Every structure is written in structure tokens, then in C-alpha cells.
Amino acid sequence: xxxxxxxxxxxxxGQPLSDICFRLDKGEIAAILGPSGCGxxxxxxxxxxxxxxxxxxxxxxxxNILDRRASVTEIRRKIGMVFQSYQLYPQYxxxxxxxxxxxxxxxxxxxxxxxxxxxxxxEVNLLLKxxxxxxELSGGQKQRVxxxxxxxxxxxxxLLDEPTSALDPAAVVEIRYILKKLAAQGKTILLxxxxxGFARSAATRVLFxxxxxxxxxxxxxxxxxxxxxxxxxxxLAQDEALELTVSDSRFDFLDAISSIQRFAGNRGLNDxxxxxxxxxxxxxxxxxxxxxxxxxxxxxxxxxxxxGAQVSMAVSYGGNACDPLSGMEQSSLHILRHQTDEITxxxxxxxxxxxxxxxxxxx
Amino acid sequence: MKxxxxxxxxxxxxxxxxxxxxxxxxxQQTVLREQMDEFITVSIADGSIDEVVETWRGDEAKTRIxxxxxxxxxxxxxxxxxxxxxxxxxxxxxxxxGVSIEIVYRFCKAHGYGLEIVGYSDINALVMAVxxxxxxxxxxxxxxxxxxxxxxDYSISYTNNPFIVRVRKGDEGLYSSLDDFSGKTVGxxxxxILPTVVAEYMPDSIQMEYNTLTDILYALSxxxxxxxxxxxxxxxxxxxxxxxxxxSVAIPYDNPFGMxxxxxxxxxxxxxxxxxxxxxxxxxxxxxxxxxxxIEVSILSILFGTLLGFAVYYVILRRPKKVSKAILxxxxxxxxxxxxxxxxxxxxxxxxxxxxxxxxxICIAAFTxxxxxxxxxxxxxxxxxxxxxxDEVSLALGYTPRQSFFRILLPQACLNLxxxxxNAVISHIKATSIVGYVAVVDVTKASDMIRSNTYDALxxxxxxxxxxxxxxxxxxxxxxxxKVRTEPSERSRKRHLKGVNQHD
Numbered sequence: 001x002x003x004x005x006x007x008x009x010x011x012x013x014g015q016p017l018s019d020i021c022f023r024l025d026k027g028e029i030a031a032i033l034g035p036s037g038c039g040x041x042x043x044x045x046x047x048x049x050x051x052x053x054x055x056x057x058x059x060x061x062x063x064n065i066l067d068r069r070a071s072v073t074e075i076r077r078k079i080g081m082v083f084q085s086y087q088l089y090p091q092y093x094x095x096x097x098x099x100x101x102x103x104x105x106x107x108x109x110x111x112x113x114x115x116x117x118x119x120x121x122x123e124v125n126l127l128l129k130x131x132x133x134x135x136e137l138s139g140g141q142k143q144r145v146x147x148x149x150x151x152x153x154x155x156x157x158x159l160l161d162e163p164t165s166a167l168d169p170a171a172v173v174e175i176r177y178i179l180k181k182l183a184a185q186g187k188t189i190l191l192x193x194x195x196x197g198f199a200r201s202a203a204t205r206v207l208f209x210x211x212x213x214x215x216x217x218x219x220x221x222x223x224x225x226x227x228x229x230x231x232x233x234x235x236l237a238q239d240e241a242l243e244l245t246v247s248d249s250r251f252d253f254l255d256a257i258s259s260i261q262r263f264a265g266n267r268g269l270n271d272x273x274x275x276x277x278x279x280x281x282x283x284x285x286x287x288x289x290x291x292x293x294x295x296x297x298x299x300x301x302x303x304x305x306x307x308g309a310q311v312s313m314a315v316s317y318g319g320n321a322c323d324p325l326s327g328m329e330q331s332s333l334h335i336l337r338h339q340t341d342e343i344t345x346x347x348x349x350x351x352x353x354x355x356x357x358x359x360x361x362x363x
Numbered sequence: 364m365k366x367x368x369x370x371x372x373x374x375x376x377x378x379x380x381x382x383x384x385x386x387x388x389x390x391q392q393t394v395l396r397e398q399m400d401e402f403i404t405v406s407i408a409d410g411s412i413d414e415v416v417e418t419w420r421g422d423e424a425k426t427r428i429x430x431x432x433x434x435x436x437x438x439x440x441x442x443x444x445x446x447x448x449x450x451x452x453x454x455x456x457x458x459x460x461g462v463s464i465e466i467v468y469r470f471c472k473a474h475g476y477g478l479e480i481v482g483y484s485d486i487n488a489l490v491m492a493v494x495x496x497x498x499x500x501x502x503x504x505x506x507x508x509x510x511x512x513x514x515x516d517y518s519i520s521y522t523n524n525p526f527i528v529r530v531r532k533g534d535e536g537l538y539s540s541l542d543d544f545s546g547k548t549v550g551x552x553x554x555x556i557l558p559t560v561v562a563e564y565m566p567d568s569i570q571m572e573y574n575t576l577t578d579i580l581y582a583l584s585x586x587x588x589x590x591x592x593x594x595x596x597x598x599x600x601x602x603x604x605x606x607x608x609x610x611s612v613a614i615p616y617d618n619p620f621g622m623x624x625x626x627x628x629x630x631x632x633x634x635x636x637x638x639x640x641x642x643x644x645x646x647x648x649x650x651x652x653x654x655x656x657x658i659e660v661s662i663l664s665i666l667f668g669t670l671l672g673f674a675v676y677y678v679i680l681r682r683p684k685k686v687s688k689a690i691l692x693x694x695x696x697x698x699x700x701x702x703x704x705x706x707x708x709x710x711x712x713x714x715x716x717x718x719x720x721x722x723x724x725i726c727i728a729a730f731t732x733x734x735x736x737x738x739x740x741x742x743x744x745x746x747x748x749x750x751x752x753x754d755e756v757s758l759a760l761g762y763t764p765r766q767s768f769f770r771i772l773l774p775q776a777c778l779n780l781x782x783x784x785x786n787a788v789i790s791h792i793k794a795t796s797i798v799g800y801v802a803v804v805d806v807t808k809a810s811d812m813i814r815s816n817t818y819d820a821l822x823x824x825x826x827x828x829x830x831x832x833x834x835x836x837x838x839x840x841x842x843x844x845x846k847v848r849t850e851p852s853e854r855s856r857k858r859h860l861k862g863v864n865q866h867d
């Protein structure tokens with residue numbers, strides 16, 4: 001059980017946390033959400049005392065850990081943290097990475113440390129890699145080793161900084177499974193993430209941070225369905241859709257592709273769907289509309305999730321009324337019809353962006 | 364392009380050849396020697412040599428200029444080699460002067476020779492240069508000895524300059540005969556005849572070899588030695604700089620001075636050179652002592668320097684504060700920018716000036732500080748390669764800051780430390796070759812001492828070089844052994860499982 005009261009943190013050049021209050025019980029998984037730079041990571045570091053808070057209280061099982069008499073080392077043992085960059089020890093093998101902290105910090109004998117390590121590496125599915133060095137592992141594997149290493153210290157509270165940022169979809173599912181199991185064992189878990197899909201599916205609570213305060217503190221579904229504050233609604237809406245603007249021929253196509261891929265990844269859409277979106281974007285915007293950009297002016301493209309497991313792609317542009325579907329090359333049209341489930345063109349006479357092309361993709 | 368290079372090469376070659384030819388086609392040695400011996404005999408007889416000696420001991424020495432550029436070269440030009448040693452060889456006002464130089468100058472004037480003067484760093488270098496026919500004649504405080512006669516030929520003696528023991532004022536009552544110096548430390552001039560003479564006439568004294576007369580007197584004045592031995596004839600201003608010193612017992616040895624010429628017949632077999640270098644007079648003992656000293660100074664200073672450097676890092680730089688870091692940086696710059704020789708001399712004469720600490724101990728102290736500075740540089744850059752996140756993750760896992768440093772950060776830093784450390788060790792061992800400046804006999808100094816006795820450069824120098832090669836090879840081997848213990852790629856992936864039941 002962890003409780004935070006009026007926690008604040010000031011730096012010489014700003015104040016990321018001004019008044020943070022929340023309380024988490026055993027078995028809860030809380031996701032800390034909020035726009036970039038809202039102090040999410042600072043909050044995690046404060047909870048672990050890697051950064052000293054300026055004011056407020058942090059109660060762990062009723063005891064204030066910011067008390068001067070409290071042993072910092074003792075507290076850090078109870079609050080485990082998995083870093084975004086994993087920070088595995090490069091000089092140790094996977095097994096040693098999990099074993100040595102137990103030997104150094106908990107002073108366990110080799111046999112006990114070994115048994116625990118093997119059990120945990122088995123749980124994160126890495127037993128076969130136990131004699132590898134970290135440099136020989138993929139990002140997801142490193143993350144799981146970092147997980148096992150932190151769990152080996154048997155912490156009561158687990159802090160995760162961007163746990164899914166380097167993981168492929170299968171690994172994300174695996175991490176979610178591990179987290180739920182840990183929560184069921186009575187651990188309190190706090191995670192910071194940009195991945196709304198992951199937060200929605202893994203967390204039981206959401207703490208939405210804005211302006212250094214906990215702006216909303218709600219059960220996960222309630223937060224995503226009916227955000228109360230304007231800030232939260234804006235934040236979610238921003239995340240709902242992806243907007244791209246093509247304003248001239250020097251447009252960065254590769255950057256657009258990675259944005260689309262990220263959009264798809266964040267919503268748990270599979271690679272095939274991401275491929276369909278990219279292909280539709282390429283045929284309609286890059287091949288058909290971009291050569292006419294002098295007539296049309298800036299082209300706006302908006303990808304969004306729709307009800308009924310559908311993704312929509314809306315392309316709007318100005319200039320004379322012009323239906324791209326009729327003027328398009330046959331091969332492009334063929335591909336476009338093949339990738340989309342529905343494609344329509346409408347002309348809005350009094351709109352500055354009078355041409356509207358809308359595509360729908362079913363999952 | 365190629366043609367230009369070839370043309371330039373040809374030109375250089377031709378210039379070299381003419382230069383060599385010019386040298387060989389000069390004054391006939393046999394004629395020169397006869398003329399010089401005759402000139403000296405006459406000059407002694409008419410008292411002009413005594414007159415020259417008096418001139419160069421007095422105040423006139425400061426202003427007297429020998430205009431040897433004006434000599435007519437009708438009978439050829441002499442190349443005179445010298446090594447500064449007042450008052451017999453002086454360099455002042457851009458001109459060489461002094462007793463021995465003026466005698467040669469007067470000789471050239473009398474016999475119609477031109478004169479070109481080349482300066483060498485010390486007497487041994489001069490003897491070797493003359494022996495290698497780089498000069499026609501050599502003149503400075505050159506005592507005529509049997510040992511040197513094996514390498515060069517001598518003129519007849521033109522003057523004597525016997526030795527005298529000098530002591531601090533107040534001590535003169537302690538000594539009445541040469542026997543009273545047994546067990547005392549005696550400052551002598553390195554590379555001169557003095558060590559041999561002192562060994563003969565004051566057999567139970569302990570010799571400390573210094574590179575210059577000033578150093579002998581300075582060390583005596585500071586109490587680093589009990590007494591010092593020098594020539595009776597010294598420049599007046601040198602003696603007046605040390606008013607706290609006075610003359611004591613004279614050594615009954617003539618110390619005849621002469622000019623030297625290249626040896627007419629100087630072939631000697633390698634076997635005899637080896638014999639003279641190592642076996643004769645048990646010279647190998649000097650060499651072995653030198654080897655032990657070099658090993659002692661370099662290994663102890665590397666050890667202490669590493670510990671000192673590490674301690675400084677741990678205390679000051681691990682969590683640096685602005686002020687302490689700035690002060691440390693200033694000190695480091697001071698140490699790094701001071702040449703090792705100067706640093707050593709400062710330690711010897713100033714820091715530990717009157718401490719009574721032995722020369723070897725002072726050398727170890729000075730080199731410890733020098734190595735600590737080098738090590739600190741290597742270590743700081745090695746530590747900066749470790750991701751700061753490694754410290755944070757250890758702290759987050761519950762390591763104490765000290766545990767995190769020693770168990771996690773240090774082993775990682777070491778991976779990047781060894782290559783630089785190995786280089787630092789190599790340069791450091793070589794740098795210790797300067798301890799001879801403060802009368803500590805290491806290998807380099809030992810080879811110098813043997814060289815100054817045998818006048819053979821090859822064997823002592825090569826032996827010293829081989830020794831350094833061997834020591835450095837051993838040290839790099841040692842460092843490599845430590846490195847293997849810390850490098851993950853060089854050790855077993857399962858070494859941490861000793862005694863663990865793996866259930867399979």
C-alpha cells in the first residue's frame with residue numbers, strides 16, 4: 001500500500017510536480033498518463049528516491065519514507081523499478097544479472113540466488129538465454145531480464161518506466177500477463193506509458209497528470225469512456241487520431257510511414273492493417289494528389305479509430321472540385337479498392353477544403 | 364614530383380659527402396700533437412699558463428672574449444670539442460672561454476690554425492665524441508687517466524688541479540685526515556675521475572653522484588651529504604655563492620689535466636669490451652644495484668600512485684563539488700605541466716629539502732605523485748564511459764552507493780581503464796630513468812657510470828635498453844593478467860555457479 005500526499009518537486013528551471021496526491025492498494029495496477037513533460041518520470045523517480053522531492057509525504061505501509069531517519073537503501077529494496085533503458089549490467093551474463101543483486105543486497109547464498117533466478121527467468125521465458133551477455137539479447141529480451149532482476153529483490157511496489165516502448169506486440173501481451181499475475185500476488189504496480197492501448201488493457205486505475213497535479217484518478221474504463229476534465233479529453237482525442245499535413249513536394253514520406261506504423265501499433269492493430277493504411281496513403285496522396293499540389297494547396301490526412309472496429313482515413317484538400325477516383329491511374333485505383341472496405345468522394349461547395357475523400361478499413 | 368625528390372636526395376647526399384670529405388682532409392694529427400706538446404712545454408716554462416688560470420678565476424672571466432672567428436686558417440681549421448666546466452671551459456657572452464679553451468686558442472694563433480668549437484653536455488660525451496673522431500681535439504677539465512687512455516690519446520699535462528674536501532662551516536673541526544670520512548656521505552661529480560679517486564683515498568665513505576658542481580655544493584649546503592669533494596680551482600663566483608662552506612682536507616692526488624685526441628689505434632674486441640663493462644672492477648654490481656633500484660622506484664611508485672589516484676577520485680571526484688574539483692584540477696595541471704625532472708628536483712631540494720629522507724624514498728614519493736596524476740586522468744575518463752543509469756539502477760535495486768561503486772561501476776570502468784593504464788605504466792617506467800639527477804643510481808645511471816669508466820657506449824647502453832624492455836614486458840604481462848580477470852569475454856560464463864546444484 002502506497003500513499004502520496006501533496007508531493008512536489010522544484011528544479012531550478014521549473015516545477016514538474018506541484019501537488020500530487022493519490023493512494024494505491026495492494027494488487028492495483030495504476031497507469032500514469034499525461035502529455036510529454038508533465039512530470040510522469042519525475043514522479044516515478046521521486047517514489048524511488050532517485051530524485052529527492054521538495055515537499056510532501058510518501059507513505060509506504062503507513063510509514064513516511066521521506067523521513068530523515070528512514071533508511072533509503074531499505075526503502076529502495078521494497079520499491080523495485082524497471083528502467084526504460086533496462087540498464088542491465090553488461091559485465092554479467094543474464095543469470096548473473098538476476099543472481100548478483102540478490103547476493104550483494106539480500107546477502108543470499110549462491111544456491112538460493114540461483115534457484116530464485118532460474119524460477120524467475122523461467123517465468124519471463126528466458127531460461128535458454130541464461131548464459132548470454134546482455135549485448136547478445138534483443139530489446140524485448142533485455143526488458144524481461146530487467147523485469148526478472150527487479151522481481152528477484154521481491155519488492156512490494158513495482159515501478160515501470162515505459163515498459164512497452166521497445167516491445168513487439170507479442171511481447172506486450174506477455175508483459176501484460178506477467179503484470180496481472182504479479183498484481184494477483186498482491187504487488188502494487190505503477191507504470192508510466194505513452195501506449196494507450198497497453199494502459200487500457202493492463203491497468204486497473206489511471207492517474208492522469210496535468211500541470212504537476214493528479215487531474216483525474218479513475219478506474220481505467222471509466223477514464224477512457226468518460227474523461228471528466230477538458231485536459232484529459234483533449235489528451236485522449238489527440239491520441240485518438242493521427243493528422244498529417246502534406247504542404248509541398250518536399251514532404252517527408254518515410255516520417256509519415258513511421259507515424260502511421262506507430263499509430264497502428266499503439267492501438268494494437270496488426271502489421272497487415274498498418275500495411276493497408278500505408279498503401280492507401282501512398283496511392284491516394286503520394287501518387288495521385290501530390291503531383292497536383294499546386295492546384296490543391298495543402299492536403300490534410302486524418303487517421304482515426306471508429307466504432308465497430310474500423311479505422312477511417314479522411315483526406316481533404318482545396319482547389320477546384322476534382323474527384324481523384326475518376327482521374328486516377330487504373331493500377332492505383334485497383335490497389336486502393338482492394339485495400340479499403342469503403343471509399344467515397346464528396347464535394348462541399350462552400351468549404352475552403354471542398355474536396356473530401358473518405359476511406360474505411362475494417363479490422 | 365618523383366624526379367624532384369630524387370634530385371633533392373642526390374643533393375643531400377653530395378652535401379653529406381663533401382662535409383665528410385672536408386672533415387677527413389683536415390689537420391694532420393701527428394703534426395698537431397707534436398706542435399701542441401711543444402707549445403704546452405714552452406707555455407709552462409714561461410708562466411703563461413699560470414697567467415691564463417689566474418685570469419679565468421678572477422673577475423675578468425665575466426667579460427673576457429676570445430675572438431676565435433678572427434684566426435687565420437692558413438694551416439687548416441681545428442674542430443675543438445669541449446664540455447662546460449668552469450673555470451676551464453666557460454660559455455659566456457655567446458662565446459666559449461676558459462683556461463683550456465684559451466690555451467688551444469693561443470696555440471691556434473701561434474700555428475696559424477682556424478678554430479671551430481663544439482659543446483658537449485658532459486665530459487663523457489666529449490670523450491666519446493673525440494674517440495669517434497667527431498673532433499680533432501678535446502679540452503676541458505680532462506684528467507689524464509689510464510682508463511681513458513684506452514679510448515683516447517692525451518697530450519702532456521698542462522696543469523694540475525688537485526681535489527679538496529669541502530665541508531659546512533662549523534664542521535671543519537670534525538675532520539683532520541682522510542680517514543675521518545669513513546661512513547660519511549660524500550658528494551662527487553658524476554662521470555668524472557672523482558668517484559674513482561674518492562673510492563681510493565676515502566675508501567669507507569659513501570658516494571653520492573651529482574651532475575654538476577653546483578649540485579654538489581647545494582646538496583652539501585642543504586645537509587643532503589656530509590661533505591663534498593671538488594677541485595681546488597673553482598670559479599670564484601661559485602664559491603662566493605656558498606659562503607657557508609669551507610675547505611677541509613686536501614686529497615694527495617695530482618689530477619693532471621691534458622688535451623685529448625682521437626686514438627691512433629683504437630680497435631678493441633667485443634669480448635674485451637664486455638669484460639671491461641661487466642667483469643673488471645666488479646662493475647656488474649653497479650648494474651645489478653641499478654636494476655634493483657629501478658624496479659623498486661617504478662613498482663612502488665606505480666603501486667602507491669594507483670592507490671593515491673584512486674583515493675583522490677573516490678574522495679573528491681565521485682560526487683564532485685565545484686570548489687574541490689577546481690582546486691584538484693589546478694593541482695593536476697601544475698603536476699602535468701611540470702617536466703618530470705623539474706618535479707623531481709623540486710621534491711628533492713625544496714619539498715623534502717632538509718627532511719633527511721633518502722634519495723630513493725624521495726624519488727618514490729615524487730613519482731608516486733606523478734603517477735597518481737596520470738592515473739587519475741586515465742581513471743576519470745574510464746569512469747566517464749560508464750552509463751550513469753548503471754548507478755541509478757543499482758541504487759534502485761537496493762545497493763548502497765559504495766556497493767554500487769565497487770561492485771557495478773568499478774568493474775565496468777576497468778574494462779576501459781586497462782589499455783590506458785598499460786600505456787601509463789610503460790611511460791612511467793621509462794620516466795624513472797631520470798632519478799640519476801638526484802644521485803640515485805638506477806639502471807640508466809649505472810650504465811652512465813660504467814660508460815664514464817670504460818668509454819664504451821655500446822655495451823652499457825644496449826644492456827640498459829634490454830633491461831627496460833624486459834621490465835616493461837613483465838609489467839604489461841602483469842597488467843594483462845589483471846585485465847583477463849575482469850574482462851567478461853575472457854572468462855568463463857559459468858564461473859559464478861561454483862558449488863551450485865543446477866538440478867540437471
